[in-house]
Amino acid sequence: MARRSGTTALPLSAAFALLIVYATLYPFSGWRWPPGQSLESLLVLPWAQYYIAFDLWANFIGYMPLGALLYGAGVRSGWRWWWALLAAALLPGLMSYTLELIQNFLPERVPSREDWLLNGGGGVVGALLAAALQALGAIRGWQTLRDRWFIPASAGALTLLLLWPLGLLFPTPVPLGLGQCWDEVRELALLALEDTPWAAAVEPWLRPLLPESTPLSRPTEMLAIALGLLGPCLVAFAVMRSRARRAVLALLVLALALAVSALSTALNFGPEHALAWLTPATVPGLVLGLLAAWGCSLLPRRMAAAVGLIVLTALVAVVAQAPDNPYYAQSLQAWAQGRFIRFHGLARWIGWLWPYAAGLWLLLRIGARDDA
Structure with a gap:
C-alpha cells in the first residue's frame, strides 16, 4: 500500500501563523500593563478611532491565506470537509482576538474591534x-x-x-546571498551578557575578528550567487522523482530568483532601479549556478541532499565574509518610515534563517528512508 504523502499546508499554516504573530506584535518592546485598565475591560475590544484604507484591506487579505491553508491542512490530514471548514473559519478569528488582547500591553500597538472582525472575516473567506x-x-x-x-x-x-523567495525580498549582501546573520547574533549575545559576570570573559570571543569586511572579489561574488541559486534547486532535487523534470525546475527557480530580486530592488529603491542588482558578477554567477544545477540533476536523491548540505554550508561561509549591502541603511530607513516595516522584518528573518533551516532539513533527509 502506498504511503500517503504529508501535507505542505500544515507546516505552511504554522509558518504563516508565526509571521502574523510577528507582524501583529512587532517591535515586541515596552511591555506594560495598560494604565487604568482592569482585566475585564481589556477583554472588550474598543472600536477604532480612525480608519486607514490600506490597514483595512491588509487586515482582511492578510488572514485569507491562513484560512485557506488551515482548510487544506485539515482535509489533507483526513478530516471531513465540514470539520476542516469549521476549524479553518474559527481558528483565525480566535487567533486574531488573542493577538488584539496582547496588543493592549504594547504602547506602540492599538487593538481594535475592526481589526479583529476583518481578520476573522478574512480567515472565513479564505x-x-x-x-x-x-x-x-x-x-x-x-x-x-x-x-x-x-x-x-x-x-x-x-x-x-x-x-x-520571501527571504529574497530583504536586501542581501550579494544577490541570492541569504544567511548573513552573525553580526546580529553577536550583538544580541553581547546585549544579553551586558552587566553580567561573564561579559568580560566572553566579549573578546564575540567581537568580529576583522574590524571591517572587505568587498568580495568578482570570482567570490560569482561563487556566492551560484551557490545561492544551486541551494534551493538541490533542496527540490532531494525529493523529486524524475531527473528530467529537475532541469525544468532549475529554470523555474532561476526565473523566480530574477523576478523576486527585481521586485525587492524596486520596492526598496524605486521601479526605475529594478535591475540595479544585476552587477557584472550576477549574470555569470547565475549561469554558473544553472549549469551546476543541471549537472546535479543527475544525482540520486540522497546524494543531492548531501551535496545540498555542502552547498548551503559554503554559501553561509562565503556570505559571512561579505560587507553589508551598501544600500541597507537607505532601504531600512525607507521601510521604517512606511507602513511595510513589519513585513520587511519578516522577510529579514526568513532571509537570515532559511539556509540553516534548509541545511537541517537536508541533514535529516540524508538519514531518512528514501521513499519511492
Missing part, C-alpha cells in the same frame, strides 16, 4: 475559497501533480521552496 477550490477539483489536481513530481516525504522541501 477557508470558503479553499473549500470551493476543492469542490472544483483544484486541490485534487495539485495533489496529482505533486505525486507525479515529488516523493511522499516532500512537505518540508516544498515549504522551504515556498519561503525562499
